[in-house]
Amino acid sequence: MIHSNEITFTKMQGAGNDFIVFKKEDIKVIPNKQFSPDSSEGVRSGASLTIEDLSVISKKLAHRKLGIGCDQLIIVADSPNADTDYEMLIFNSDGSQASMCGNGIRCFSKYIIDNSVKSIHDKDNKNNGSSGSGGSSDDGESSSNESENAIVHRVHTLAGTIICSTDKSQIGSKNNGDSYYREDTMLVKVNMGNPYLLRTNDNTLLVPNDRTILVPTPNPSTDKPIYLERVQVDERRAIDVVLVSMGNPHCVIFLQDNIEKGQLPEGTDIDTMDISEIGQKLAKHKMFVDSCNIEFVSSTKANHFKARVWERGAGETLACGTGACAVAVATVLVGKSLPEQQISINMPGGELLIDWNANENFGKVFKTGPATSVFSSVIKI
Numbered sequence: 001m002i003h004s005n006e007i008t009f010t011k012m013q014g015a016g017n018d019f020i021v022f023k024k025e026d027i028k029v030i031p032n033k034q035f036s037p038d039s040s041e042g043v044r045s046g047a048s049l050t051i052e053d054l055s056v057i058s059k060k061l062a063h064r065k066l067g068i069g070c071d072q073l074i075i076v077a078d079s080p081n082a083d084t085d086y087e088m089l090i091f092n093s094d095g096s097q098a099s100m101c102g103n104g105i106r107c108f109s110k111y112i113i114d115n116s117v118k119s120i121h122d123k124d125n126k127n128n129g130s131s132g133s134g135g136s137s138d139d140g141e142s143s144s145n146e147s148e149n150a151i152v153h154r155v156h157t158l159a160g161t162i163i164c165s166t167d168k169s170q171i172g173s174k175n176n177g178d179s180y181y182r183e184d185t186m187l188v189k190v191n192m193g194n195p196y197l198l199r200t201n202d203n204t205l206l207v208p209n210d211r212t213i214l215v216p217t218p219n220p221s222t223d224k225p226i227y228l229e230r231v232q233v234d235e236r237r238a239i240d241v242v243l244v245s246m247g248n249p250h251c252v253i254f255l256q257d258n259i260e261k262g263q264l265p266e267g268t269d270i271d272t273m274d275i276s277e278i279g280q281k282l283a284k285h286k287m288f289v290d291s292c293n294i295e296f297v298s299s300t301k302a303n304h305f306k307a308r309v310w311e312r313g314a315g316e317t318l319a320c321g322t323g324a325c326a327v328a329v330a331t332v333l334v335g336k337s338l339p340e341q342q343i344s345i346n347m348p349g350g351e352l353l354i355d356w357n358a359n360e361n362f363g364k365v366f367k368t369g370p371a372t373s374v375f376s377s378v379i380k381i
């Protein structure tokens with residue numbers, strides 16, 4: 001090995017979905033003198049590392065026995081444009097790069113606040129991470145996502161700009177006038193953007209691009225909406241699913257509907273079923289352009305649902321933020337939720353609250369949930 005890396009990181013979790021979070025520039029690339037004793041190279045910052053380098057590092061760190069262990073790596077980087085404050089890079093535990101992570105972005109925002117990470121675009125130094133960009137905007141987020149008292153981060157992701165808002169009261173009170181006492185957990189509300197029709201290998205003619213906004217079909221009993229699909233899991237089984245993109249792909253399975261159609265066995269129970277069997281098969285189904293995240297859902301009472309997730313690139317996780325949004329959107333689309341009311345999605349690691357009304361706030365989906373710091377340390381790999 002010619003180089004080793006020393007990384008200062010924070011282990012975080014959001015509703016039990018766990019992350020290793022660090023700044024890209026906080027990776028120190030150290031030349032290994034044992035293998036290149038004559039090299040004049042000194043310690044470099046990780047700022048110059050490529051996506052391939054970060055993918056290799058992520059896979060090592062994410063390993064639950066040989067590394068630190070996590071579902072995703074969340075890397076804080078400088079934003080490539082002046083419209084956003086920061087960039088968030090995401091890697092699944094298998095090293096694949098993801099476009100968006102709903103639980104991770106709340107932890108990202110808490111990390112920025114806790115570490116006073118500066119935005120390179122904040123020339124006046126107004127935004128030291130805890131003051132926020134204040135970012136009101138014309139695309140609907142300002143009405144529901146922020147207030148005078150909120151710290152707002154506009155984050156560049158591969159899924160587009162995502163806006164996080166944390167009420168200042170979440171940050172804790174001033175301690176002795178010179179430092180902040182920080183709670184381990186803060187609640188963060190995120191404008192997750194619009195839900196989109198998921199483009200698959202089968203529907204490319206009907207869904208010509210990845211940015212076709214999803215809206216409820218006016219007459220679902222007579223039209224077969226494009227987001228409903230019957231998927232052949234294997235030779236003996238087909239399952240009805242709802243397909244939603246939250247900037248990353250989701251395939252939502254309502255258990256009871258499939259039991260009633262005889263497509264899942266009577267007695268299939270969300271708490272005890274083995275989701276890995278169907279999850280793995282569907283995740284790599286040929287209809288998906290680049291694999292898929294699979295959500296299993298049962299209803300508890302009006303606007304309350306239980307869900308478990310098989311994540312592409314990470315397997316079963318205790319929660320998935322984009323997954324919770326996709327589930328909530330799917331429940332509205334198929335008439336299981338009232339869009340005027342908040343939707344509660346309970347996953348094994350905790351509850352996420354989703355607001356989506358296709359006719360308000362430009363059809364954006366809002367998600368509220370916790371972000372928790374577990375510990376910080378340094379690792380050499």
Ligand SMILES: N[C@@H](CCC[C@H](N)C(=O)O)C(=O)O
Pocket residue numbers: 017071072092097098099100101102103104248249293311312313314317319320321322323
């Ligand atoms: N845990 C995440 C989603 C992470 C990415 C996903 N596995 C993918 O590959 O799309 C969340 O909270 O949204």
